[in-house]
Amino acid sequence: MIKHLRSAADLDAATATLILDTAGEMAALAGREVKKLPTLRGRTVVNLFYEDSTRTRISFEAAAKRLSADVINFSAKGSSVSKGESLKDTALTLQAMGADAVVIRHPASGAPHRLAAWVDGSVVNAGDGTHEHPTQALLDAYTMRSRLGRLDGLRVAIVGDVLHSRVARSNVLLLTTLGAQVTLVGPPTLIPVDIAAALSPSTKVSYDLDSVLPDMDVVMMLRVQTERMQDSYFPSAREYSRRYGLDLARMRKMPEHAIVMHPGPMNRGMEIAPEVADSSRSTIVEQVANGVSARMAVLYLLLGGKA
Ligand code: NCD
Numbered sequence: 001m002i003k004h005l006r007s008a009a010d011l012d013a014a015t016a017t018l019i020l021d022t023a024g025e026m027a028a029l030a031g032r033e034v035k036k037l038p039t040l041r042g043r044t045v046v047n048l049f050y051e052d053s054t055r056t057r058i059s060f061e062a063a064a065k066r067l068s069a070d071v072i073n074f075s076a077k078g079s080s081v082s083k084g085e086s087l088k089d090t091a092l093t094l095q096a097m098g099a100d101a102v103v104i105r106h107p108a109s110g111a112p113h114r115l116a117a118w119v120d121g122s123v124v125n126a127g128d129g130t131h132e133h134p135t136q137a138l139l140d141a142y143t144m145r146s147r148l149g150r151l152d153g154l155r156v157a158i159v160g161d162v163l164h165s166r167v168a169r170s171n172v173l174l175l176t177t178l179g180a181q182v183t184l185v186g187p188p189t190l191i192p193v194d195i196a197a198a199l200s201p202s203t204k205v206s207y208d209l210d211s212v213l214p215d216m217d218v219v220m221m222l223r224v225q226t227e228r229m230q231d232s233y234f235p236s237a238r239e240y241s242r243r244y245g246l247d248l249a250r251m252r253k254m255p256e257h258a259i260v261m262h263p264g265p266m267n268r269g270m271e272i273a274p275e276v277a278d279s280s281r282s283t284i285v286e287q288v289a290n291g292v293s294a295r296m297a298v299l300y301l302l303l304g305g306k307a
Contacts, residue, residue, distance in 0.1 A: 001301050004123045006112045008134040008173035016178055022297035023142050040069035043100040043303055050076040050106045055264055055288055056126050060103045063295035091118035100303055122302040130164045136263055137170035139294040141178060143287050144218055147259050152179035157212050159185040160222035160244055160271050163192055167263045168222060176200040185209050186244060189233040209244055213253040220261040221246050221272045237270055247273040259283050
């Protein structure tokens with residue numbers, strides 16, 4: 001087993017499949033009255049969050065607690081980080097406290113890689129800048145597999161603000177490792193030139209959402225990340241949603257079995273219409289539930305559990 005999960009590229013097909021299978025076993029636990037396993041008793045998991053988060057943070061906390069680990073939640077707001085403490089000094093503090101795993105979310109791409117050099121425990125990337133979010137990709141893959149039965153050969157469109165999306169990058173890497181065919185869709189200003197070639201040569205790019213929808217098994221909508229935008233990438237929100245928003249009329253162009261995904265948080269009415277987000281084809285709430293199982297599997301396997 002690998003020691004750290006910094007990038008979806010850390011996972012080969014066998015390791016990724018092992019994590020998904022283990023997540024399946026963890027999910028079975030969620031149906032029980034007592035949702036706890038003693039596996040990580042006596043181990044310490046630190047959640048180190050330098051950026052806002054709802055789902056990911058709660059999910060990692062629930063995952064560690066269900067495995068009986070001691071959980072320490074650290075958020076940069078209200079800590080010595082606001083007094084100017086560096087990531088390295090914070091890392092050395094965690095190291096001194098004996099963290100077995102550090103889950104980190106940070107606005108700087110590459111922060112988990114630096115952290116791994118400073119602590120002895122496992123490092124799990126919970127989102128670094130616009131770079132990667134590997135556990136999101138795992139829970140997304142898990143959701144696709146449980147809804148559609150397979151990943152190999154699955155046709156997946158990832159739609160919208162690819163430029164700023166760590167979710168998109170990790171998904172492309174993981175999904176292609178597992179044999180899916182990914183198409184990135186969005187306005188040219190929000191799809192980095194050569195991204196497909198850089199991440200995986202089999203990935204396609206399209207600027208025309210309507211033309212790709214009939215061929216997809218999965219349509220994953222991305223949040224338009226205005227907080228990361230210094231320039232204007234499209235004329236107006238209205239214009240964006242007219243061309244790249246998933247509304248009911250567009251959803252009807254998808255094959256009958258196809259599902260709609262979104263990592264959350266959503267801009268309802270912008271990239272996704274409320275009727276689509278709340279429809280039976282949407283897996284958005286399921287993704288959140290699966291997130292706990294996927295993160296339990298990751299913590300369990302990284303910290304030395306057997307399959
Ligand atoms: C994503 C993130 O923070 O990268 N959300 C999440 O983890 N569920 C996507 C986003 O913020 O748009």
